[in-house]
Amino acid sequence: xxxxxxxxxxxxxxxxxxxxxxxxxxxxxxxxxxxxxxxxxxxxxxxxxxxxxxxxxxxxxxxxxxxxxxxxxxxxxxxxxxxxxxxxxxxxxxxxxxxxxxxxxxxxxxxxxxxxxxxxxxxxxxxxxxxxxxxxxxxxxxxxxxxxxxxxxxxxxxxxxxxxxxxxxxxxxxxxxxxxxxxxxxxxxxxxxxxxxxxxxxxxxxxxxxxxxxxxxxxxxxxxxxxxxxxxxxxxxxxxxxxxxxxx
Numbered sequence: 001x002x003x004x005x006x007x008x009x010x011x012x013x014x015x016x017x018x019x020x021x022x023x024x025x026x027x028x029x030x031x032x033x034x035x036x037x038x039x040x041x042x043x044x045x046x047x048x049x050x051x052x053x054x055x056x057x058x059x060x061x062x063x064x065x066x067x068x069x070x071x072x073x074x075x076x077x078x079x080x081x082x083x084x085x086x087x088x089x090x091x092x093x094x095x096x097x098x099x100x101x102x103x104x105x106x107x108x109x110x111x112x113x114x115x116x117x118x119x120x121x122x123x124x125x126x127x128x129x130x131x132x133x134x135x136x137x138x139x140x141x142x143x144x145x146x147x148x149x150x151x152x153x154x155x156x157x158x159x160x161x162x163x164x165x166x167x168x169x170x171x172x173x174x175x176x177x178x179x180x181x182x183x184x185x186x187x188x189x190x191x192x193x194x195x196x197x198x199x200x201x202x203x204x205x206x207x208x209x210x211x212x213x214x215x216x217x218x219x220x221x222x223x224x225x226x227x228x229x230x231x232x233x234x235x236x237x238x239x240x241x242x243x244x245x246x247x248x
Contacts, residue, residue: 007033013043019063019209028064035059036124038131045152045159046220048213050193055118065209068192068199072183076203077176084169085176090139090146092177094233098129101136101148105162117162125161128152132226137181137233139174147171149178151191155220158182159191175202181229181236188219 005017011034022030030049034040036059044050044061053060077085102125106117128134129150135158136150147170149163165171179202182190191212192204 004029005031007031009033009035013040016044016047016049016061019048019065019213022063022065028062029060030063031061032058034061036120038124038128038133041124041128041152042133042154042223045154046216046223048209048216050159051121052116053118054116063209064194066195066206067209067212068195068204068206069212069215070179070190070192070199070202070204072179072187072190074203075176075179076201078201081169081172081176085173090141090167090170090173092174092237093138093140094178094181094229095129095135096230097138097145097148098134098136098150099126100145101138101150101164102126102162104145104148104164104166105150107164125150125152132228135229137174137178139170141167141170148174153187154223156186156188156224157191157216157219158187158189160193177237181233184236185232189215 004023005015005021007015013034016031016034019030022028036051041051047063048067049061049063051059052062099122102117102122106122125134129136133154134150134152137148138145139147144166146167147163147165149160149171151158151160153159163171163175179190192199195204195206
């Protein structure tokens with residue numbers, strides 16, 4: 001394919017082209033337009049497609065090849081991070097401050113003022129959270145939100161979206177405990193979208209898009225029951241099912 005598909009706001013997600021039609025350059029760009037309504041997001045995630053665009057651009061939909069993923073059983077934790085986890089400096093929760101986590105992820109970073117989490121994206125994921133499909137994990141230092149991450153859960157796949165840290169290691173602690181929880185709940189795959197050195201240190205790898213789509217076809221169905229994770233996460237943290245610190 002040498003050009004992308006344009007979709008109208010009244011079109012349904014069934015009109016989204018298959019990922020194999022995505023461009024090679026830029027890698028994975030598939031379509032533009034459409035909407036960010038919950039039914040769109042759920043349908044596109046299941047197909048291995050996600051929205052990613054900046055302020056002033058139309059909604060852009062992507063399905064890169066290869067795809068970065070993390071198998072929950074293969075997470076790696078450095079010695080220094082394991083020491084931080086043992087100190088229990090940060091308390092981790094789930095779905096207790098979703099909107100705050102998304103807003104913090106959208107805030108300017110030290111290296112750039114640009115953000116792909118526009119006000120439209122914030123509203124879309126908040127709506128998905130209210131329906132019980134999008135979830136956050138928060139790291140707290142006392143009563144202050146120190147770091148966190150959010151993503152979308154469909155079936156046994158968690159589609160990671162973004163993370164932030166206001167204190168060193170806060171988002172890493174939230175991420176490790178999130179992966180432990182997801183593994184304990186039977187999740188088989190964490191989608192990391194695009195490879196990065198940061199994620200590779202946790203054990204993320206890249207796989208071919210076709211292989212990724214096969215995993216989605218197997219693990220996303222049935223979708224599972226939506227709902228808040230706050231109570232389930234707290235109970236899991238306190239239970240004997242909670243695993244010991246993961247390997248380095």
